[in-house]
Amino acid sequence: MTDTTEIWMGLNFLREGKSKRIYVKDVSTIVLEFKDFVTAFDGARKDNVLGKGVVNARISAYLFRRLEEEGIKTHFIEYDGCRRITVKKLDMVPLEVIVRNYAYGSLLRRMPLFKPLSKLEPPIVEFHYKDDRLHDPLVLREDVVGAGLLTDGEVEEIIKLSLKINEFLTSLFEERGLKFIDVKFEFGRDSEGEFLLADEITGDSFRVIDSDGRHLDKEVYRKGATPQELISRYLELLRKLGIEVCEDDLRC
Ligand SMILES: Nc1ncnc2c1ncn2[C@@H]1O[C@H](COP(=O)(O)OP(=O)(O)OP(=O)(O)O)[C@@H](O)[C@H]1O
Ligand SMILES: [Mg+2]
The missing domain is CATH 3.30.200.20 (Phosphorylase Kinase; domain 1)
Structure with missing residues (x-):
């Protein structure tokens, strides 16, 4: 920024x-x-x-x-x-919360035993520390609490909230014949200290494929598609x- x-x-x-x-x-x-x-x-x-x-x-x-x-x-x-x-x-929490419904992307690179696009039951929730210079590294729940970013109870709250939002979005996309692969959320605290979902929910922040396996998200650009x-x-x-x-x- x-x-x-x-x-x-x-x-x-x-x-x-x-x-x-x-x-x-x-x-x-x-x-x-x-x-x-x-x-x-x-x-x-x-x-x-x-x-x-x-x-x-x-x-x-x-x-x-x-x-x-x-x-x-x-x-x-x-x-x-x-x-x-x-x-x-x-007041933004400097974390990206990623919820994964199907194995894809960096998950396959760090744990190649997952079959690509296999269903993750239950979904995996990850935290990444938002810092471009460090390439938004994956951090442990213990890191988040230990570094004083969130309390253990707040981590639990954010995980529950993320899973609830993911569940709603998954069914919304499924109704339209789309598979909701994974999504990145950002949260912030309002003046009462309550966590609200923030930032954006777009094809830049989630991956979704149609019944032919075609991506309707930024993955096509990562794989070389033109801006058009x-x-x-x-x-x-x-x-x-x-x-x-x-x-x-x-x-x-
Ligand atoms: N409700 C909000 N209140 C304050 N800041 C917000 C809110 N929603 C989103 N933001 C922040 O606004 C910025 C949006 O800009 P943008 O997404 O273009 O940044 P970016 O270049 O992707 O960098 P970043 O890695 O910080 O997201 C982000 O830093 C995001 O965390
Ligand atoms: Mg951003």
Whole structure:
């Protein structure tokens, strides 16, 4: 993330990450603006992708709303219909919580005894410490507690919450004939100290395959697909979920 100061539509630009820009709305609210930009392999591959910002803001807004309807608390407040979501400003926990339903990706590299895409019953929950320079290393529950990041009870709470969110998303995708392979969540504390689901829920943060084993997520880009191929998969994902998006929307 880089820090600069700039004003956009009366909002103070706070900082810019790889996929989003953050603006401050007021003391308790920020705006996440999704960029038309994709990166992979810690930024080693990067491209502009027309429409990606809109598509990712739209799917995030849709899924946050569906989770809220299920009684799951998230940072989501509103969607501007384009590429920006207004969210509650949280005190972020610097962890990526990964829930795995099927063996894939880095799990296969660290434990090659898993058959690719075999079902993980129960799902595996992992913690990764968010630090790009260290490549977001896998950390133990004991590391998280020992380093004072979370108490043992809070770790338990976050695991339960992650499994509940994963269960809901898994069935939502399954209803549309899609296999929900794995997902990355980020959490933060609100002013009352309660954990809320934050950041984004997009094809950049989960892997999902159709009945032919085709990825409708960023994996296609990691495997060499062009930015155009990536956006067409993302549009297919939105269509499968019944989320409307037209050509003009992509340029808003
Ligand atoms: N509700 C929230 N309150 C405060 N910060 C948030 C909230 N939701 C997400 N964030 C943070 O905003 C940033 C979003 O930017 P982006 O995802 O582009 O960053 P990034 O380059 O991927 O870097 P990072 O590795 O920190 O995610 C992330 O650091 C994320 O943790
Ligand atoms: Mg990020």
